[in-house]
Amino acid sequence: xxxxxxxxxxxxxxxxxxxxxxxxxxxxxxxxxxxxxxxxxxxxxxxxxxxxxxxxxxxxxxxxxxxxxxxxxxxxxxxxxxxxxxxxxxxxxxxxxxxxxxxxxxxxxxxxxxxxxxxxxxxxxxxxxxxxxxxxxxxxxxxxxxxxxxxxxxxxxxxxxxxxxxxxxxxxxxxxxxxxxxxxxxxxxxxxxxxxxxxxxxxxxxxxxxxxxxxxxxxxxxxxxxxxxxxxxxxxxxxxxxxxxxxxxxxxxxxxxxxxxxxx
Numbered sequence: 001x002x003x004x005x006x007x008x009x010x011x012x013x014x015x016x017x018x019x020x021x022x023x024x025x026x027x028x029x030x031x032x033x034x035x036x037x038x039x040x041x042x043x044x045x046x047x048x049x050x051x052x053x054x055x056x057x058x059x060x061x062x063x064x065x066x067x068x069x070x071x072x073x074x075x076x077x078x079x080x081x082x083x084x085x086x087x088x089x090x091x092x093x094x095x096x097x098x099x100x101x102x103x104x105x106x107x108x109x110x111x112x113x114x115x116x117x118x119x120x121x122x123x124x125x126x127x128x129x130x131x132x133x134x135x136x137x138x139x140x141x142x143x144x145x146x147x148x149x150x151x152x153x154x155x156x157x158x159x160x161x162x163x164x165x166x167x168x169x170x171x172x173x174x175x176x177x178x179x180x181x182x183x184x185x186x187x188x189x190x191x192x193x194x195x196x197x198x199x200x201x202x203x204x205x206x207x208x209x210x211x212x213x214x215x216x217x218x219x220x221x222x223x224x225x226x227x228x229x230x231x232x233x234x235x236x237x238x239x240x241x242x243x244x245x246x247x248x249x250x251x252x253x254x255x256x257x258x259x260x261x262x263x264x
Contacts, residue, residue, distance in 0.1 A: 031149045032122035033103060036061050036073050039154030044123070047145040048083045049110070050092050054147050055082035059131075060158075063165025065102070065172070070121070072103035074165050075131065084131075085110055085142040088236075093141050095134060100168045101141070104130030109142045112238060112256060123149055136171030138179070190230055193263035196239050199255040203239065205230070207263075216241070235260060 031042065041060045048055045063074040077099040083092040089110055095101070108114035109128040123129050129143045191208040202219035205228070216228040231240040231251070239254035 031124075031151070033070070033072055034121070037154065038062075038064070038160060039158050041078065041152040041154070042075075042123070043148075043150040043152055044129075044143060044146060045148040045150075046082055046084075046143045047147065049085045049144050050083040057082050057084075057143070058152075059101070062100070062161065063169065065165075065169045074168060075101045075103070077101065082143070085144060087140055089142060095131070095141060100135050100164070101131035102133045102168075102172055104132045104140065110144055125149065133172045133175060136168050136175070138175055186234075189262060190233060195261045195263075196233055196254075196257060197259040197261070198239060198257050201254065203254070216243070233257060233260060 036042075038061055041058055043056055043058050045054050045056050047053070057080040058078040059075040060078055061073045062076045064071045065074060066072075077095045077097060079097060080094045083094060085091070086093040089112065105120060106122060106124040106127045106129050109130060123146065125146055125148070127146060129146060130140050131143070132140050134141065191212070193207045194205050196203045196205070201221075204217045204219055206214045206216075208214040208229075212229050213227045214229075216225045217223070218225075225243050225245075227244045229242040231242055233239045233241075235257050237257060239252075239257055241252050243250055243252050
């Protein structure tokens with residue numbers, strides 16, 4: 001059994017002395033996709049979203065799929081004793097034994113995603129993790145604040161079932177293609193004049209120029225930004241925009257979006 005967790009004894013032994021102790025732990029105690037082996041089992045200890053206590057789940061690596069020049073694992077849930085967060089990031093979920101899931105993103109997902117320090121290549125200690133496209137559906141679950149990841153060897157009697165993983169990969173590929181088509185259509189529409197209402201504010205955007213830049217006003221404050229580019233915006237998520245403040249470009253993230261209204 002190989003554990004991806006231990007207590008640091010002194011900062012002198014940190015792998016990257018120019019980084020903080022916390023960042024060193026993120027780097028050193030990550031379970032990278034490149035290290036994962038077909039058939040092996042990962043036992044993940046994480047924080048239960050209902051009880052706030054550490055509990056465990058086990059997933060087995062049953063295949064790999066190629067996404068953007070990377071091989072990412074396909075997982076099968078073996079058991080789940082910890083309450084995860086569902087699609088809405090609040091409803092408790094425990095995937096049933098046998099549920100397949102794709103590799104996701106390591107970062108702070110709960111209560112909403114924080115874009116800083118997003119990890120795309122593994123499961124990281126100290127962060128949340130998303131298992132994506134459960135059984136080939138547009139359904140995600142989020143493991144909250146991972147405490148430990150342990151690698152267990154492939155069981156002797158385990159045999160690879162290629163057709164199971166391949167069928168799952170085909171279903172996910174179809175969903176991704178459909179979603180990408182919808183995203184491109186929505187992004188094109190988002191270049192029009194639009195009003196975005198969040199939990200705390202209302203933002204009005206003029207239509208974008210050919211370079212994607214436009215003006216944005218924060219309603220009721222008299223604040224006007226020029227040369228703004230919308231990075232992402234969808235109901236239930238955050239408005240993420242690239243803005244210019246005092247001659248410097250910065251990324252702005254809003255509270256949760258409750259409505260998007262396009263100019264008629």
